[in-house]
Amino acid sequence: MLIIENVRLALSSLKANKMRALLTMLGIIIGIASVIAIMTVGNSLTSSITSSMSSMGANNITVGLQQRENEEEETETGMTFGSERNQQKSAKEEDYFTTEMLESYCATYPNEIYALSASETIGSGQIEDGNLYANVSVMGASQGYFVANDLTILSGRFFSDRETDDGDKVAIISEKAVNNMFQGDVEKAIGSTIQTNINESYENYTVVGVYEYEESAFTFSTSSEKDINTNVYIPLKTALDKNHKTGYTSFTVVTQAGVDSDQFAGTTKSYFNTYYRNNRDFEVSAASMASLVSAMSDIMGTVTTAISVIAGIALVVGGIGVMNIMLVSITERTREIGTRKALGATNGSIRLQFIVEAIIICMIGGIIGIALGIAGGILGAQLMDSEASVSASSIIISLLFSIGIGVFFGYYPANKAAKMDPIEALRYE
Amino acid sequence: MEKRPIIELNDIIKRFYVGQPNELQILNGISMTVREGEFVSIVGASGSGKSTLMNIIGILDRPTEGSYVLDDVNVIAAKDESLSKIRNRKIGFVFQTYNLIARTNAIKNVEMPMLYAGMGRKARVERARELLDMVGMGDRMHHLPEELSGGQKQRVAIARAMCNDPAIILADEPTGALDSQTGRMVMDLFHQLHEEQGKTIVLITHSPELAEETEKIITLKDGSIIGERKGSGRACLS
Numbered sequence: 001m002l003i004i005e006n007v008r009l010a011l012s013s014l015k016a017n018k019m020r021a022l023l024t025m026l027g028i029i030i031g032i033a034s035v036i037a038i039m040t041v042g043n044s045l046t047s048s049i050t051s052s053m054s055s056m057g058a059n060n061i062t063v064g065l066q067q068r069e070n071e072e073e074e075t076e077t078g079m080t081f082g083s084e085r086n087q088q089k090s091a092k093e094e095d096y097f098t099t100e101m102l103e104s105y106c107a108t109y110p111n112e113i114y115a116l117s118a119s120e121t122i123g124s125g126q127i128e129d130g131n132l133y134a135n136v137s138v139m140g141a142s143q144g145y146f147v148a149n150d151l152t153i154l155s156g157r158f159f160s161d162r163e164t165d166d167g168d169k170v171a172i173i174s175e176k177a178v179n180n181m182f183q184g185d186v187e188k189a190i191g192s193t194i195q196t197n198i199n200e201s202y203e204n205y206t207v208v209g210v211y212e213y214e215e216s217a218f219t220f221s222t223s224s225e226k227d228i229n230t231n232v233y234i235p236l237k238t239a240l241d242k243n244h245k246t247g248y249t250s251f252t253v254v255t256q257a258g259v260d261s262d263q264f265a266g267t268t269k270s271y272f273n274t275y276y277r278n279n280r281d282f283e284v285s286a287a288s289m290a291s292l293v294s295a296m297s298d299i300m301g302t303v304t305t306a307i308s309v310i311a312g313i314a315l316v317v318g319g320i321g322v323m324n325i326m327l328v329s330i331t332e333r334t335r336e337i338g339t340r341k342a343l344g345a346t347n348g349s350i351r352l353q354f355i356v357e358a359i360i361i362c363m364i365g366g367i368i369g370i371a372l373g374i375a376g377g378i379l380g381a382q383l384m385d386s387e388a389s390v391s392a393s394s395i396i397i398s399l400l401f402s403i404g405i406g407v408f409f410g411y412y413p414a415n416k417a418a419k420m421d422p423i424e425a426l427r428y429e
Numbered sequence: 430m431e432k433r434p435i436i437e438l439n440d441i442i443k444r445f446y447v448g449q450p451n452e453l454q455i456l457n458g459i460s461m462t463v464r465e466g467e468f469v470s471i472v473g474a475s476g477s478g479k480s481t482l483m484n485i486i487g488i489l490d491r492p493t494e495g496s497y498v499l500d501d502v503n504v505i506a507a508k509d510e511s512l513s514k515i516r517n518r519k520i521g522f523v524f525q526t527y528n529l530i531a532r533t534n535a536i537k538n539v540e541m542p543m544l545y546a547g548m549g550r551k552a553r554v555e556r557a558r559e560l561l562d563m564v565g566m567g568d569r570m571h572h573l574p575e576e577l578s579g580g581q582k583q584r585v586a587i588a589r590a591m592c593n594d595p596a597i598i599l600a601d602e603p604t605g606a607l608d609s610q611t612g613r614m615v616m617d618l619f620h621q622l623h624e625e626q627g628k629t630i631v632l633i634t635h636s637p638e639l640a641e642e643t644e645k646i647i648t649l650k651d652g653s654i655i656g657e658r659k660g661s662g663r664a665c666l667s
Contacts, residue, residue: 016532339524340541343589348510426489426524
């Protein structure tokens with residue numbers, strides 16, 4: 001009963017000082033709003049990244065070359081500064097994964113490997129034909145690359161074995177490129193020759209297939225439909241020849257369904273490291289997409305928490321503001337406190353009155369903050385093109401937290417009021 | 430037959446700064462009795478110990494020595510928390526400066542002591558209306574204190590003092606801040622409460638004329654009672 005009366009009392013005293021109440025709340029509002037907004041954006045970013053990474057294949061294992069760490073080259077502080085000896089080395093021809101290595105790897109684990117995806121990037125440029133153009137990146141890709149990346153051939157075919165082995169100048173282009181170059185006429189596109197211009201270096205390829213273009217969450221659609229950059233795929237050997245290479249620095253393994261990709265990543269790593277035992281500069285690293293995804297969401301979670309904690313400092317500052325105003329308000333209302341005590345208020349009921357007032361300030365601030373935070377979070381998520389996910393737990397936690405701030409920062413002033421001597425308080429001018 | 434005593438003060442001594450070099454004795458053994466239904470005034474010049482005595486009677490302060498029984502309750506022995514309860518139930522304060530809560534309207538002000546007494550909302554509102562009607566403030570019960578004149582504020586304060594049906598009404602210079610005409614109205618209200626409802630009233634004042642209106646005048650000087658006599662009544666003034 002007394003609680004309800006105290007809430008009424010608190011509201012009436014806030015109403016009497018609307019501007020002051022709002023300014024006091026501002027600290028809490030800003031604190032709660034920023035925590036909620038950051039958490040909302042963080043959550044939605046994490047979920048969109050993990051979902052798009054998973055869509056690239058949770059069963060994938062990425063294998064790559066990694067520079068060996070040479071302990072004896074570390075300086076005393078344990079940091080490796082750029083002395084000549086331990087500068088970043090680039091992999092040379094003899095360090096690459098060779099086609100033979102990959103073939104024997106596939107032969108060793110036929111039950112675990114579903115497909116092997118390797119690619120070689122040539123560069124970005126345009127397909128040009130008079131006034132017509134399409135922005136493209138040209139890359140060599142194995143058949144496994146299409147499997148690993150879930151690419152669908154809409155029309156035409158994949159490279160034939162002969163084209164793959166000989167390194168022929170054939171290409172598979174996206175439907176976007178077909179729209180730009182052939183007015184969407186797929187039949188006309190297949191069999192035609194396109195000319196690519198990469199840094200003023202021109203190449204001609206014959207189109208053998210068209211694949212379905214899927215927008216990924218990573219492409220922030222800043223460019224117009226017409227300017228979207230899509231990939232032009234050519235046979236791996238064609239690309240390697242063009243780059244004057246005989247091997248790869250990385251590739252992706254798609255595991256069979258039911259294979260523990262984390263475990264198989266370890267197996268793969270030790271398999272390839274037998275080749276690199278005597279290599280002084282490089283070793284092999286292998287990581288499953290699943291472990292990357294979980295590492296990624298761990299990092300995102302940590303970053304979100306860290307920023308939220310920083311935003312939480314605003315809450316503490318806000319709490320101190322509430323305490324300050326409560327102290328002012330108690331001094332202003334000394335006579336009121338004296339009167340209440342003379343008329344029968346116990347120390348406890350005075351303390352309760354002012355704690356409730358502080359809680360009400362913080363709670364109203366908290367609710368406004370939550371509303372603003374959700375709005376901000378949704379806006380932020382929309383700007384980043386990911387779906388906003390507001391967690392109910394963060395709302396409840398912030399509400400409880402703001403009540404906690406009210407209790408914590410309201411207690412000292414309220415206790416001060418409760419302990420006032422009624423005679424002194426009544427005499428206060 | 431004598432009525433039963435409501436206030437019994439025995440050898441009340443009040444010292445400040447006890448044990449320090451500037452120890453100060455304000456009350457030097459006050460003994461007095463106020464019986465049920467009496468209208469008593471305590472007069473004295475400033476510095477005579479009036480306020481200190483009032484604080485002790487109103488149990489806002491404890492005496493250094495002596496005994497005090499209020500309405501059959503030994504106040505000296507009571508703990509601080511129960512003193513709040515005793516103040517709430519047995520004493521109705523009327524202050525010189527009204528001391529209404531500025532942010533709340535007249536009826537809320539009258540309700541306040543009943544809130545601390547733990548009364549339900551409906552009963553509170555009903556009682557507050559009744560009392561405001563009695564003091565002639567029934568048509569202004571939703572006004573804020575700042576919208577009321579001094580006399581009106583004091584009438585609201587008297588209604589507030591009455592609300593828990595206290596054993597005594599303790600009025601500290603209730604007309605001190607009012608002009609003589611509105612002061613007269615407030616005094617008439619006290620007489621009305623005394624005569625019609627048989628309220629026990631203790632009036633603290635420095636005005637000899639007002640004191641004459643009461644039944645018994647207790648005169649304080651330098652912390653001691655120097656005289657106790659019957660008042661000459663209202664008739665001589667009107």
